[in-house]
Amino acid sequence: MxxxxxxxxxxxxxxxxxxxxxxxxxxxxxxxxxxxxxxxxxxxxxxxGDTGNPTLNVRMPEELKARIVAAAAAAGNELPDDIVEALRRFADGSFSPAAPVRARRGSAQKSTNLSARIDPAIRERAEAAAADRAGDLGYTATATSIVTAWLVEKYGLQTEPKATPAK
Structure with missing residues (x-):
């Protein structure tokens, strides 16, 4: 304070x-x-006003969150709008994230949440699309994997190479 x-x-x-x-x-x-x-x-x-919308917490490395926040601010964008855009584009099929990669056991960076209040219907549509598209993607996407991949791609960020793709 x-x-x-x-x-x-x-x-x-x-x-x-x-x-x-x-x-x-x-x-x-x-x-x-x-x-x-x-x-x-x-x-x-x-x-x-209480939107009644639940909070979506997108877990990611602290360093990546900092770069995303900075990139969104530099572009004049609001992250909640970007998160909604990611889920909508995934649900309508215009965005297909690559499989997320996981760090080797014990080597993960410190993580934090990127949070936003999201209309539950938008999240539900993305989750339904994830179940439908799991075979095509080779994994079942989650809200976290969709949003993270979208933000990294949208802002041209690089993620550190990790060990193996998630299944």
Whole structure:
């Protein structure tokens, strides 16, 4: 947390106390709720609306995620839109990812998630297409393998050579 963040918290705490002093307990309670540990999430849902869409977590090496985030930002793209595009293109057959490769046991890089809220219907269509196309692809694609392959291809990134293709 930065000093500016600390100052904001102190000011909101003071505002809550002042609201209580002037008889606005309901407004003070709202401020207290906003500065509580989960308060920012409540504010975010109130502002953005709760889409009801579940989060899709795409597991990938930290270094690859950093390069993808940088490439998307440089291109002026939003990663959730790219993720939806990947799943839609796979589902409609216009994108076929190569089989993902796995690192040798014990040699994998530290991983993290690239997350986005995705309409479940889009994911379901991609998963149904993955089951239908497993024979043609030689493996059963997952949302993670589809999205990762799409982002690597879209942004012209190279992944480090790994040991063996996944089955």
């Amino acid at each position: 930065t000093a500016k963040d600390d100052n904001l918290l102190a000011r909101l705490t003071a505002a809550s106390a002042r609201l209580k002093e002037v008889g606005s307990a309901d407004l003070a309670a709202a401020v207290d709720e906003a500065i509580a540990p989960a308060g920012w999430g409540k504010i975010r849902r109130a502002v953005e």
